[in-house]
Amino acid sequence: MYTFKNTEINNKKASDFETKSLLYLLGMRKDSDEIETVAVDCFNDVTGLNSDFSKLWDVQSKNHSYLPPSKIGESLYTLYDNFVSSIEFYDYVLFIPKLDRGYLVDDKKNIYGYSNIKGKQKKGIEKSLLNKINKNDSGDVPPLFCDFLSKVVFVEDNKKISTYIKRISGFKNKKAVSEKIYEGIFREIRDFQSSLKNSYIENETIKKPSEVIKFNRHITKVDINTLLISRLVGTDVFSFPGVPFDFYPVVKDFDLEDIKDLVQECNENLSRAFFDKNGCKEFWKVTENIIYLIKKNPGGDVFYIYDCLCSMVKVKNEYLEKDTLLYMISLVKTGMNNAN
Structure with missing residues (x-):
């Protein structure tokens, strides 16, 4: 049995930092491909789950401007609590700003x-974390304390x-999309993440x-990717109303039903x-x-863009036929024209 504790019950805006930790799970790890869903403010600030919920990545994010050892110790408390809980987590991550380099053995x-x-810093971290766990300054070492710190x-x-x-979109050409668009997408995800905290659990x-x-x-990876493709293309790719203007040359000889x-x-x-x-x-490529x-x-029609695309990319996906x-090219042209 797992009980949700210390969840946020107000409508406070999710910080940029919490959203960064969510996106870190979905796109910045070597095993990000395994994560299909991210739970928000349930087990922790964010927790990644794989498709069959058999593997969980737990993340506590702390955006303190100053993180001395005592603050680091306090920040580890929820992760430790999950470590000794009835649910097994695959990874325990403290997502933080850059620490004082003097705290680290390898500061690179x-x-x-x-x-x-x-x-020296470990002593301060452990003292603070023990005080938090024990709710006193006895210094008693609870079960699995050292095991947790090693994980x-x-x-x-x-x-x-x-x-x-950018890391989630996987675009290689960083200039293909403006910084302003990427930042707008980030804000949309942040605000959606915030709205999930309205419920009381x-x-x-x-x-x-x-x-x-x-x-x-x-939030699912599909949710994020759908938002990304819609914003990057400039229109709702998967439910565009009607026929894109630039697609008409393709269907000019078709009757209405065939179109x-x-x-x-x-x-x-x-x-x-x-x-x-x-x-x-x-698809992203x-x-x-x-x-x-x-x-x-910008003046090239859909046939010209298609020929150029085929000379650049060998498309193997059976669904992405001519x-x-x-049609995809015409959607992108429509979206980019609307954005201008």
């Missing part, structure tokens, strides 16, 4: 274990907010991690390509190149 690292912290990972934030969005209990979904305090059928087929193909876990990376080509050739790519 931004991600490190407890062993990278110097002895905790410190992750320092040293990147701009736009970098977190204090002292609610669950027996297994999958039950957290019933509280509707989660409807083709547009529906293209929309379905785009959805299949995007939501297919194995094909999603190719194609999208990036379409954006680049349209910016480079008509679907022409």
